[in-house]
Amino acid sequence: MIRVILPPHLRGLAHVSGEVELDIKGPATQRSVLDALEARYPMLQGTIRDHITQQRRPFLRFFACEEDLSHELPDALLPDAVASGAEPLLILGAIAGG
Amino acid sequence: MSKVRVLVGTRKGAFVLTSDGKREKWEVSGPHFAGWEMYHLKGSPADPNRLYASQTSGWFGQIIQRSDDGGKTWVQPGTPPGEATTPAAGPPKGDSNKFVYDTSTETGKPLTTHQWYDGTQHPWEFKRVWHLEPSLSDPDTVYAGVEDAALFRSKDGGKSWHELSGLRGHGTGPKWQPGAGGMCLHTIVLDPSNPQRMFIAISAAGAFRTDDGGKTWRPINRGLKSQYIPDPEAEVGHCVHRIAMHRSRPGVLFMQKHWDVMRSDNAGDSWQEVSGNLPTDFGFVIDVHAHEPETIYVVPIKSDSEHFPPDGKLRVYRSRKGGNEWEELTKGLPQRDCYVNVLRDAMAVDSLDKCGVYFGTTGGQVYASTDAGDNWAPVVRDLPAVLSVEVQTLP
Numbered sequence: 001m002i003r004v005i006l007p008p009h010l011r012g013l014a015h016v017s018g019e020v021e022l023d024i025k026g027p028a029t030q031r032s033v034l035d036a037l038e039a040r041y042p043m044l045q046g047t048i049r050d051h052i053t054q055q056r057r058p059f060l061r062f063f064a065c066e067e068d069l070s071h072e073l074p075d076a077l078l079p080d081a082v083a084s085g086a087e088p089l090l091i092l093g094a095i096a097g098g
Numbered sequence: 099m100s101k102v103r104v105l106v107g108t109r110k111g112a113f114v115l116t117s118d119g120k121r122e123k124w125e126v127s128g129p130h131f132a133g134w135e136m137y138h139l140k141g142s143p144a145d146p147n148r149l150y151a152s153q154t155s156g157w158f159g160q161i162i163q164r165s166d167d168g169g170k171t172w173v174q175p176g177t178p179p180g181e182a183t184t185p186a187a188g189p190p191k192g193d194s195n196k197f198v199y200d201t202s203t204e205t206g207k208p209l210t211t212h213q214w215y216d217g218t219q220h221p222w223e224f225k226r227v228w229h230l231e232p233s234l235s236d237p238d239t240v241y242a243g244v245e246d247a248a249l250f251r252s253k254d255g256g257k258s259w260h261e262l263s264g265l266r267g268h269g270t271g272p273k274w275q276p277g278a279g280g281m282c283l284h285t286i287v288l289d290p291s292n293p294q295r296m297f298i299a300i301s302a303a304g305a306f307r308t309d310d311g312g313k314t315w316r317p318i319n320r321g322l323k324s325q326y327i328p329d330p331e332a333e334v335g336h337c338v339h340r341i342a343m344h345r346s347r348p349g350v351l352f353m354q355k356h357w358d359v360m361r362s363d364n365a366g367d368s369w370q371e372v373s374g375n376l377p378t379d380f381g382f383v384i385d386v387h388a389h390e391p392e393t394i395y396v397v398p399i400k401s402d403s404e405h406f407p408p409d410g411k412l413r414v415y416r417s418r419k420g421g422n423e424w425e426e427l428t429k430g431l432p433q434r435d436c437y438v439n440v441l442r443d444a445m446a447v448d449s450l451d452k453c454g455v456y457f458g459t460t461g462g463q464v465y466a467s468t469d470a471g472d473n474w475a476p477v478v479r480d481l482p483a484v485l486s487v488e489v490q491t492l493p
Contacts, residue, residue: 012132
Protein backbone atom coordinates (compact mmCIF):
# COMPACT_ATOMS: atom_id res chain seq x y z
CA MET A 1 0.00 0.00 0.00
CA ILE A 2 1.38 3.40 -1.04
CA ARG A 3 0.43 6.61 0.69
CA VAL A 4 0.20 9.83 -1.35
CA ILE A 5 -0.37 13.35 -0.07
CA LEU A 6 -1.84 15.67 -2.68
CA PRO A 7 -1.69 19.47 -2.65
CA PRO A 8 -4.94 21.11 -1.45
CA HIS A 9 -6.14 22.10 -4.93
CA LEU A 10 -5.95 18.51 -6.14
CA ARG A 11 -7.54 17.13 -2.98
CA GLY A 12 -10.50 19.37 -3.75
CA LEU A 13 -10.58 18.27 -7.35
CA ALA A 14 -10.50 14.59 -6.38
CA HIS A 15 -12.97 15.06 -3.53
CA VAL A 16 -10.62 13.58 -0.93
CA SER A 17 -9.73 15.11 2.40
CA GLY A 18 -6.64 13.30 3.64
CA GLU A 19 -3.99 10.97 2.37
CA VAL A 20 -4.72 8.73 -0.60
CA GLU A 21 -3.87 5.05 -0.25
CA LEU A 22 -3.10 3.06 -3.39
CA ASP A 23 -2.31 -0.56 -4.15
CA ILE A 24 0.42 -0.88 -6.74
CA LYS A 25 1.09 -3.94 -8.84
CA GLY A 26 4.80 -4.40 -9.43
CA PRO A 27 7.60 -2.03 -8.45
CA ALA A 28 6.73 1.25 -6.78
CA THR A 29 7.90 4.02 -9.10
CA GLN A 30 6.71 7.54 -9.83
CA ARG A 31 5.07 6.23 -12.97
CA SER A 32 3.30 3.27 -11.36
CA VAL A 33 2.08 5.38 -8.44
CA LEU A 34 0.78 8.17 -10.70
CA ASP A 35 -0.83 5.63 -13.04
CA ALA A 36 -2.66 4.10 -10.09
CA LEU A 37 -3.59 7.51 -8.75
CA GLU A 38 -5.07 8.64 -12.08
CA ALA A 39 -6.90 5.35 -12.50
CA ARG A 40 -8.59 5.83 -9.14
CA TYR A 41 -9.14 9.56 -9.66
CA PRO A 42 -9.40 10.20 -13.40
CA MET A 43 -10.14 13.86 -12.82
CA LEU A 44 -6.47 14.23 -11.91
CA GLN A 45 -5.25 13.23 -15.37
CA GLY A 46 -3.22 16.09 -16.78
CA THR A 47 -2.94 17.94 -13.49
CA ILE A 48 0.32 16.33 -12.27
CA ARG A 49 1.74 15.13 -15.57
CA ASP A 50 1.18 16.72 -18.94
CA HIS A 51 -1.56 14.94 -20.89
CA ILE A 52 0.64 14.32 -23.89
CA THR A 53 4.26 14.18 -22.78
CA GLN A 54 3.57 12.63 -19.35
CA GLN A 55 6.26 14.98 -17.99
CA ARG A 56 5.88 16.38 -14.49
CA ARG A 57 4.22 19.78 -14.65
CA PRO A 58 6.84 22.50 -14.06
CA PHE A 59 5.44 23.93 -10.82
CA LEU A 60 4.98 20.58 -9.07
CA ARG A 61 7.59 18.69 -7.07
CA PHE A 62 7.79 15.17 -5.62
CA PHE A 63 9.22 14.62 -2.14
CA ALA A 64 9.59 11.61 0.15
CA CYS A 65 11.71 10.81 3.20
CA GLU A 66 12.92 14.43 3.22
CA GLU A 67 14.39 14.02 -0.27
CA ASP A 68 13.48 15.85 -3.47
CA LEU A 69 12.65 13.12 -6.00
CA SER A 70 11.42 15.50 -8.68
CA HIS A 71 14.28 14.85 -11.03
CA GLU A 72 14.37 11.10 -10.63
CA LEU A 73 13.46 9.11 -13.72
CA PRO A 74 9.78 8.05 -13.86
CA ASP A 75 10.70 4.37 -13.63
CA ALA A 76 13.26 4.72 -10.82
CA LEU A 77 12.29 2.85 -7.69
CA LEU A 78 10.83 4.95 -4.90
CA PRO A 79 12.45 4.66 -1.45
CA ASP A 80 11.66 1.46 0.45
CA ALA A 81 9.85 3.45 3.11
CA VAL A 82 7.44 4.74 0.49
CA ALA A 83 7.01 1.33 -1.12
CA SER A 84 6.16 -0.17 2.27
CA GLY A 85 3.76 2.60 3.21
CA ALA A 86 5.86 3.75 6.15
CA GLU A 87 6.34 7.18 4.54
CA PRO A 88 4.08 9.06 2.13
CA LEU A 89 4.94 10.41 -1.31
CA LEU A 90 4.33 14.15 -1.19
CA ILE A 91 3.20 16.03 -4.28
CA LEU A 92 3.75 19.72 -3.67
CA GLY A 93 2.92 22.87 -5.58
CA ALA A 94 5.79 25.32 -5.88
CA ILE A 95 5.51 28.39 -3.70
CA ALA A 96 4.85 31.05 -6.30
CA GLY A 97 2.24 33.50 -7.39
CA GLY A 98 -0.46 35.26 -5.40
CA MET B 99 -41.37 36.46 -12.55
CA SER B 100 -38.13 36.44 -14.49
CA LYS B 101 -34.84 35.82 -12.74
CA VAL B 102 -31.29 36.80 -13.45
CA ARG B 103 -28.22 34.66 -12.90
CA VAL B 104 -24.81 36.30 -13.11
CA LEU B 105 -21.82 34.00 -13.58
CA VAL B 106 -18.60 35.53 -12.29
CA GLY B 107 -15.14 34.11 -12.88
CA THR B 108 -12.35 35.41 -10.64
CA ARG B 109 -8.67 34.82 -9.95
CA LYS B 110 -9.58 32.64 -6.97
CA GLY B 111 -12.86 30.92 -7.76
CA ALA B 112 -16.28 31.29 -9.34
CA PHE B 113 -19.37 32.96 -7.96
CA VAL B 114 -23.02 32.75 -8.99
CA LEU B 115 -25.15 35.79 -8.24
CA THR B 116 -28.94 35.43 -8.50
CA SER B 117 -31.85 37.81 -8.19
CA ASP B 118 -35.44 38.14 -9.25
CA GLY B 119 -36.48 40.42 -12.07
CA LYS B 120 -36.33 43.50 -9.86
CA ARG B 121 -32.60 42.95 -9.46
CA GLU B 122 -32.56 44.63 -6.06
CA LYS B 123 -31.67 41.77 -3.71
CA TRP B 124 -28.95 39.31 -4.63
CA GLU B 125 -27.91 35.93 -3.38
CA VAL B 126 -24.23 35.08 -3.70
CA SER B 127 -23.12 31.48 -4.14
CA GLY B 128 -19.44 30.57 -3.98
CA PRO B 129 -16.60 30.42 -4.13
CA HIS B 130 -16.88 27.44 -6.43
CA PHE B 131 -13.49 25.87 -7.23
CA ALA B 132 -11.89 27.99 -4.52
CA GLY B 133 -8.32 28.96 -5.19
CA TRP B 134 -8.46 28.26 -8.94
CA GLU B 135 -8.42 30.82 -11.70
CA MET B 136 -11.87 30.77 -13.30
CA TYR B 137 -11.33 32.38 -16.66
CA HIS B 138 -14.87 32.06 -17.94
CA LEU B 139 -18.28 30.56 -17.23
CA LYS B 140 -21.18 30.61 -19.65
CA GLY B 141 -24.62 29.04 -19.91
CA SER B 142 -26.18 27.34 -22.90
CA PRO B 143 -28.86 29.44 -24.62
CA ALA B 144 -30.59 26.17 -25.50
CA ASP B 145 -30.63 24.88 -21.91
CA PRO B 146 -29.98 27.57 -19.30
CA ASN B 147 -29.20 25.03 -16.58
CA ARG B 148 -26.30 23.72 -18.65
CA LEU B 149 -23.24 25.76 -17.68
CA TYR B 150 -19.65 25.38 -18.79
CA ALA B 151 -16.65 26.69 -16.87
CA SER B 152 -12.94 27.02 -17.53
CA GLN B 153 -10.97 26.25 -14.37
CA THR B 154 -7.26 26.75 -14.75
CA SER B 155 -4.00 27.01 -12.86
CA GLY B 156 -0.37 27.66 -13.60
CA TRP B 157 0.41 24.68 -11.38
CA PHE B 158 -2.18 22.11 -12.35
CA GLY B 159 -3.23 23.01 -15.89
CA GLN B 160 -6.67 23.12 -17.46
CA ILE B 161 -9.92 21.68 -16.12
CA ILE B 162 -13.30 21.88 -17.84
CA GLN B 163 -16.29 21.85 -15.51
CA ARG B 164 -19.95 21.43 -16.41
CA SER B 165 -23.13 21.94 -14.43
CA ASP B 166 -26.52 20.59 -15.44
CA ASP B 167 -28.44 22.26 -12.63
CA GLY B 168 -27.64 25.92 -13.03
CA GLY B 169 -24.44 25.90 -11.01
CA LYS B 170 -25.55 23.99 -7.90
CA THR B 171 -23.34 21.00 -8.69
CA TRP B 172 -20.46 20.54 -11.11
CA VAL B 173 -18.65 17.64 -12.75
CA GLN B 174 -15.80 17.23 -15.13
CA PRO B 175 -17.65 16.00 -18.21
CA GLY B 176 -17.27 12.24 -18.43
CA THR B 177 -15.56 12.00 -15.07
CA PRO B 178 -18.01 12.22 -12.17
CA PRO B 179 -16.34 12.17 -8.74
CA GLY B 180 -15.19 8.71 -7.71
CA GLU B 181 -15.88 7.06 -11.04
CA ALA B 182 -13.15 4.60 -11.92
CA THR B 183 -11.41 4.43 -15.25
CA THR B 184 -11.66 1.15 -17.08
CA PRO B 185 -10.23 0.93 -20.58
CA ALA B 186 -13.02 -1.44 -21.59
CA ALA B 187 -15.54 1.30 -20.93
CA GLY B 188 -14.31 3.30 -23.88
CA PRO B 189 -12.01 6.28 -24.28
CA PRO B 190 -9.85 7.17 -21.30
CA LYS B 191 -11.49 9.47 -18.80
CA GLY B 192 -10.02 12.90 -18.23
CA ASP B 193 -10.33 13.67 -21.93
CA SER B 194 -12.49 16.65 -21.07
CA ASN B 195 -9.32 18.48 -20.07
CA LYS B 196 -7.28 17.45 -23.06
CA PHE B 197 -6.72 20.04 -25.78
CA VAL B 198 -4.46 18.64 -28.47
CA TYR B 199 -3.54 20.74 -31.48
CA ASP B 200 -4.34 19.15 -34.80
CA THR B 201 -1.23 19.03 -36.94
CA SER B 202 -2.36 16.29 -39.28
CA THR B 203 -2.05 16.77 -43.00
CA GLU B 204 -5.49 15.24 -43.51
CA THR B 205 -7.58 17.75 -41.60
CA GLY B 206 -5.47 20.84 -41.65
CA LYS B 207 -1.85 21.72 -42.14
CA PRO B 208 1.10 20.80 -39.99
CA LEU B 209 1.37 24.34 -38.72
CA THR B 210 3.29 24.31 -35.49
CA THR B 211 4.94 27.68 -34.98
CA HIS B 212 3.94 31.30 -34.52
CA GLN B 213 5.93 34.48 -34.04
CA TRP B 214 7.59 34.87 -30.65
CA TYR B 215 8.33 38.14 -28.84
CA ASP B 216 11.81 38.33 -30.35
CA GLY B 217 10.57 37.73 -33.89
CA THR B 218 11.67 34.11 -34.07
CA GLN B 219 9.26 31.26 -34.66
CA HIS B 220 7.97 29.45 -31.56
CA PRO B 221 6.02 26.22 -31.22
CA TRP B 222 2.34 26.28 -30.35
CA GLU B 223 1.88 25.27 -26.68
CA PHE B 224 -1.48 24.84 -25.01
CA LYS B 225 -1.83 26.85 -21.82
CA ARG B 226 -5.49 27.47 -20.93
CA VAL B 227 -9.04 28.05 -22.10
CA TRP B 228 -9.92 31.73 -22.12
CA HIS B 229 -13.48 31.62 -23.38
CA LEU B 230 -16.27 29.06 -23.70
CA GLU B 231 -19.10 29.73 -26.14
CA PRO B 232 -22.02 27.29 -26.04
CA SER B 233 -23.94 26.65 -29.24
CA LEU B 234 -27.10 28.66 -29.71
CA SER B 235 -29.15 25.52 -30.42
CA ASP B 236 -27.42 22.41 -28.99
CA PRO B 237 -26.53 22.22 -25.28
CA ASP B 238 -23.90 19.57 -25.98
CA THR B 239 -22.00 21.66 -28.48
CA VAL B 240 -19.59 24.24 -27.12
CA TYR B 241 -16.60 26.11 -28.53
CA ALA B 242 -13.42 26.90 -26.61
CA GLY B 243 -10.98 29.68 -27.39
CA VAL B 244 -7.56 28.81 -26.04
CA GLU B 245 -4.03 30.08 -25.48
CA ASP B 246 -1.88 29.55 -27.56
CA ALA B 247 -4.52 30.75 -29.97
CA ALA B 248 -6.74 28.10 -31.48
CA LEU B 249 -10.40 27.19 -31.59
CA PHE B 250 -11.69 23.88 -30.26
CA ARG B 251 -15.17 22.36 -30.36
CA SER B 252 -16.87 19.72 -28.27
CA LYS B 253 -20.04 18.05 -29.53
CA ASP B 254 -20.51 15.77 -26.53
CA GLY B 255 -21.08 18.16 -23.68
CA GLY B 256 -17.42 18.89 -23.08
CA LYS B 257 -16.24 15.27 -22.79
CA SER B 258 -13.85 15.55 -25.73
CA TRP B 259 -12.42 18.42 -27.74
CA HIS B 260 -11.25 18.70 -31.32
CA GLU B 261 -9.50 21.62 -32.93
CA LEU B 262 -11.07 23.46 -35.85
CA SER B 263 -7.67 23.49 -37.45
CA GLY B 264 -8.59 25.50 -40.52
CA LEU B 265 -8.17 28.65 -38.41
CA ARG B 266 -4.49 28.07 -37.60
CA GLY B 267 -3.93 26.46 -40.95
CA HIS B 268 -5.25 29.16 -43.22
CA GLY B 269 -1.85 30.74 -43.76
CA THR B 270 -1.11 33.73 -41.52
CA GLY B 271 -0.34 31.73 -38.36
CA PRO B 272 3.42 32.29 -38.49
CA LYS B 273 2.71 36.05 -38.22
CA TRP B 274 0.55 35.80 -35.11
CA GLN B 275 2.29 36.86 -31.92
CA PRO B 276 1.46 37.01 -28.23
CA GLY B 277 0.41 40.20 -26.49
CA ALA B 278 1.30 40.89 -22.89
CA GLY B 279 -1.41 38.50 -21.74
CA GLY B 280 -0.30 35.70 -24.00
CA MET B 281 -1.46 34.67 -27.46
CA CYS B 282 -5.07 34.00 -26.69
CA LEU B 283 -8.24 33.37 -28.65
CA HIS B 284 -10.60 35.24 -26.34
CA THR B 285 -13.71 36.12 -28.35
CA ILE B 286 -16.16 33.80 -30.08
CA VAL B 287 -19.31 35.31 -31.58
CA LEU B 288 -21.91 33.03 -33.18
CA ASP B 289 -24.22 34.36 -35.89
CA PRO B 290 -27.83 33.59 -34.84
CA SER B 291 -29.07 33.92 -38.42
CA ASN B 292 -26.46 31.65 -40.00
CA PRO B 293 -25.13 28.56 -38.19
CA GLN B 294 -22.24 28.38 -40.64
CA ARG B 295 -20.90 31.81 -39.71
CA MET B 296 -18.91 32.75 -36.65
CA PHE B 297 -16.37 35.35 -35.67
CA ILE B 298 -13.34 35.00 -33.42
CA ALA B 299 -10.65 37.36 -32.20
CA ILE B 300 -7.06 36.77 -31.16
CA SER B 301 -4.52 38.93 -29.33
CA ALA B 302 -2.41 39.74 -31.22
CA ALA B 303 -3.52 38.53 -34.61
CA GLY B 304 -6.90 40.15 -35.17
CA ALA B 305 -10.43 39.11 -36.10
CA PHE B 306 -11.36 36.17 -38.31
CA ARG B 307 -14.59 34.88 -39.84
CA THR B 308 -15.76 31.52 -41.08
CA ASP B 309 -18.73 31.04 -43.39
CA ASP B 310 -18.60 27.26 -43.51
CA GLY B 311 -18.94 26.20 -39.90
CA GLY B 312 -15.28 26.51 -39.05
CA LYS B 313 -13.61 24.63 -41.90
CA THR B 314 -12.04 27.68 -43.51
CA TRP B 315 -11.34 31.15 -42.15
CA ARG B 316 -10.23 34.51 -43.37
CA PRO B 317 -8.88 37.58 -41.56
CA ILE B 318 -11.35 40.47 -41.31
CA ASN B 319 -9.12 43.35 -40.28
CA ARG B 320 -9.41 45.85 -43.10
CA GLY B 321 -9.61 49.34 -41.63
CA LEU B 322 -7.86 48.52 -38.38
CA LYS B 323 -4.86 50.76 -37.70
CA SER B 324 -2.29 49.67 -35.14
CA GLN B 325 0.58 52.05 -34.59
CA TYR B 326 2.97 49.31 -33.57
CA ILE B 327 2.62 47.56 -36.96
CA PRO B 328 4.84 49.09 -39.66
CA ASP B 329 2.47 48.09 -42.48
CA PRO B 330 -0.72 50.17 -42.16
CA GLU B 331 -2.58 47.63 -44.31
CA ALA B 332 -1.39 44.60 -42.35
CA GLU B 333 -3.73 41.66 -42.72
CA VAL B 334 -2.94 40.32 -39.22
CA GLY B 335 -1.06 41.39 -36.12
CA HIS B 336 -3.80 43.57 -34.62
CA CYS B 337 -4.53 43.37 -30.91
CA VAL B 338 -8.30 43.04 -30.91
CA HIS B 339 -9.63 43.02 -27.36
CA ARG B 340 -13.32 42.23 -27.81
CA ILE B 341 -16.11 42.03 -30.41
CA ALA B 342 -19.84 42.40 -29.71
CA MET B 343 -22.94 41.89 -31.84
CA HIS B 344 -26.68 42.40 -31.44
CA ARG B 345 -28.53 39.24 -32.40
CA SER B 346 -31.06 41.15 -34.52
CA ARG B 347 -28.29 42.55 -36.76
CA PRO B 348 -25.55 39.95 -37.07
CA GLY B 349 -23.84 41.87 -39.86
CA VAL B 350 -23.07 44.77 -37.54
CA LEU B 351 -20.08 44.27 -35.28
CA PHE B 352 -18.55 46.50 -32.63
CA MET B 353 -14.93 46.13 -31.56
CA GLN B 354 -12.81 47.39 -28.70
CA LYS B 355 -9.30 47.20 -30.06
CA HIS B 356 -6.13 47.74 -28.01
CA TRP B 357 -6.57 51.37 -28.97
CA ASP B 358 -9.67 52.46 -30.96
CA VAL B 359 -13.34 51.54 -30.82
CA MET B 360 -14.40 50.23 -34.22
CA ARG B 361 -17.56 49.34 -36.09
CA SER B 362 -18.30 47.16 -39.11
CA ASP B 363 -21.57 47.16 -41.05
CA ASN B 364 -20.58 44.32 -43.36
CA ALA B 365 -19.76 41.42 -41.04
CA GLY B 366 -16.16 42.51 -40.65
CA ASP B 367 -15.26 43.04 -44.31
CA SER B 368 -14.25 46.57 -43.33
CA TRP B 369 -14.11 48.64 -40.14
CA GLN B 370 -14.50 52.31 -39.29
CA GLU B 371 -13.34 54.00 -36.12
CA VAL B 372 -16.17 55.26 -33.87
CA SER B 373 -14.14 56.38 -30.84
CA GLY B 374 -15.55 59.91 -31.19
CA ASN B 375 -15.47 61.88 -27.96
CA LEU B 376 -14.30 59.10 -25.64
CA PRO B 377 -11.72 60.37 -23.10
CA THR B 378 -9.44 57.51 -24.20
CA ASP B 379 -10.18 54.82 -26.71
CA PHE B 380 -8.08 52.17 -24.99
CA GLY B 381 -10.10 49.54 -23.15
CA PHE B 382 -11.11 45.91 -23.05
CA VAL B 383 -14.89 45.43 -22.85
CA ILE B 384 -17.60 46.35 -25.31
CA ASP B 385 -21.24 45.23 -25.33
CA VAL B 386 -24.60 46.01 -26.92
CA HIS B 387 -27.94 46.86 -25.27
CA ALA B 388 -30.30 43.87 -25.36
CA HIS B 389 -33.12 45.74 -27.12
CA GLU B 390 -31.43 48.66 -28.86
CA PRO B 391 -28.88 47.47 -31.41
CA GLU B 392 -27.36 50.94 -31.79
CA THR B 393 -26.79 51.39 -28.05
CA ILE B 394 -23.33 50.22 -27.05
CA TYR B 395 -21.15 50.37 -23.94
CA VAL B 396 -17.42 50.62 -23.26
CA VAL B 397 -15.29 51.30 -20.20
CA PRO B 398 -12.38 53.54 -21.22
CA ILE B 399 -9.04 52.67 -19.64
CA LYS B 400 -6.25 55.23 -19.53
CA SER B 401 -3.63 53.47 -21.66
CA ASP B 402 -1.86 50.24 -22.40
CA SER B 403 0.76 51.12 -19.82
CA GLU B 404 -1.69 52.37 -17.16
CA HIS B 405 -4.53 49.87 -16.89
CA PHE B 406 -6.97 51.91 -14.85
CA PRO B 407 -9.68 54.52 -15.51
CA PRO B 408 -8.57 58.05 -16.42
CA ASP B 409 -8.43 60.47 -13.48
CA GLY B 410 -9.33 57.73 -11.00
CA LYS B 411 -12.99 57.90 -12.11
CA LEU B 412 -14.75 54.69 -13.07
CA ARG B 413 -17.01 55.62 -15.97
CA VAL B 414 -19.02 53.57 -18.41
CA TYR B 415 -19.56 55.29 -21.74
CA ARG B 416 -22.73 54.72 -23.73
CA SER B 417 -23.43 55.60 -27.32
CA ARG B 418 -27.02 55.47 -28.53
CA LYS B 419 -25.90 56.01 -32.12
CA GLY B 420 -23.63 53.05 -32.62
CA GLY B 421 -20.52 55.01 -31.75
CA ASN B 422 -18.88 58.42 -32.29
CA GLU B 423 -21.17 60.24 -29.83
CA TRP B 424 -20.67 58.99 -26.28
CA GLU B 425 -22.15 59.99 -22.91
CA GLU B 426 -20.47 59.24 -19.61
CA LEU B 427 -22.39 57.19 -17.06
CA THR B 428 -21.21 57.78 -13.51
CA LYS B 429 -24.13 57.59 -11.08
CA GLY B 430 -23.28 55.04 -8.43
CA LEU B 431 -19.74 54.44 -9.70
CA PRO B 432 -16.66 55.65 -7.77
CA GLN B 433 -15.54 59.05 -9.05
CA ARG B 434 -12.33 59.40 -7.13
CA ASP B 435 -9.32 57.26 -6.26
CA CYS B 436 -10.48 54.33 -8.38
CA TYR B 437 -7.69 52.42 -10.12
CA VAL B 438 -9.24 49.11 -11.11
CA ASN B 439 -9.34 47.53 -14.55
CA VAL B 440 -12.26 45.93 -16.38
CA LEU B 441 -11.07 42.91 -18.35
CA ARG B 442 -12.31 41.88 -21.79
CA ASP B 443 -14.81 39.21 -20.77
CA ALA B 444 -16.13 41.11 -17.76
CA MET B 445 -19.21 42.89 -19.15
CA ALA B 446 -22.61 41.47 -20.06
CA VAL B 447 -26.25 42.48 -20.38
CA ASP B 448 -29.53 40.84 -19.40
CA SER B 449 -32.61 40.90 -21.62
CA LEU B 450 -35.12 42.29 -19.14
CA ASP B 451 -36.96 45.51 -19.73
CA LYS B 452 -35.20 47.76 -18.78
CA CYS B 453 -31.97 46.23 -19.95
CA GLY B 454 -29.55 45.35 -17.16
CA VAL B 455 -25.85 45.99 -17.69
CA TYR B 456 -23.17 44.32 -15.55
CA PHE B 457 -19.43 44.52 -15.27
CA GLY B 458 -16.73 43.27 -12.93
CA THR B 459 -13.44 44.85 -11.92
CA THR B 460 -10.00 43.69 -10.94
CA GLY B 461 -10.82 45.20 -7.53
CA GLY B 462 -13.45 42.52 -6.99
CA GLN B 463 -16.58 44.59 -7.50
CA VAL B 464 -19.45 43.55 -9.74
CA TYR B 465 -21.57 46.56 -10.66
CA ALA B 466 -25.08 46.36 -12.08
CA SER B 467 -27.37 48.86 -13.70
CA THR B 468 -31.05 48.00 -13.98
CA ASP B 469 -31.84 50.96 -16.23
CA ALA B 470 -29.51 50.52 -19.17
CA GLY B 471 -26.63 52.31 -17.51
CA ASP B 472 -28.23 55.44 -16.05
CA ASN B 473 -27.65 54.29 -12.46
CA TRP B 474 -25.24 51.75 -11.01
CA ALA B 475 -24.85 49.87 -7.75
CA PRO B 476 -22.44 47.17 -6.61
CA VAL B 477 -23.90 43.67 -6.37
CA VAL B 478 -20.77 42.53 -4.53
CA ARG B 479 -17.76 44.58 -3.54
CA ASP B 480 -14.98 42.33 -2.33
CA LEU B 481 -14.52 39.32 -4.58
CA PRO B 482 -11.11 38.34 -5.92
CA ALA B 483 -10.14 40.10 -9.15
CA VAL B 484 -12.92 39.54 -11.66
CA LEU B 485 -11.92 37.89 -14.94
CA SER B 486 -15.33 37.37 -16.53
CA VAL B 487 -19.01 38.21 -16.15
CA GLU B 488 -21.85 36.52 -18.01
CA VAL B 489 -25.57 36.98 -17.46
CA GLN B 490 -28.50 34.64 -17.96
CA THR B 491 -32.08 35.90 -18.04
CA LEU B 492 -34.27 33.08 -16.80
CA PRO B 493 -38.04 32.60 -17.04
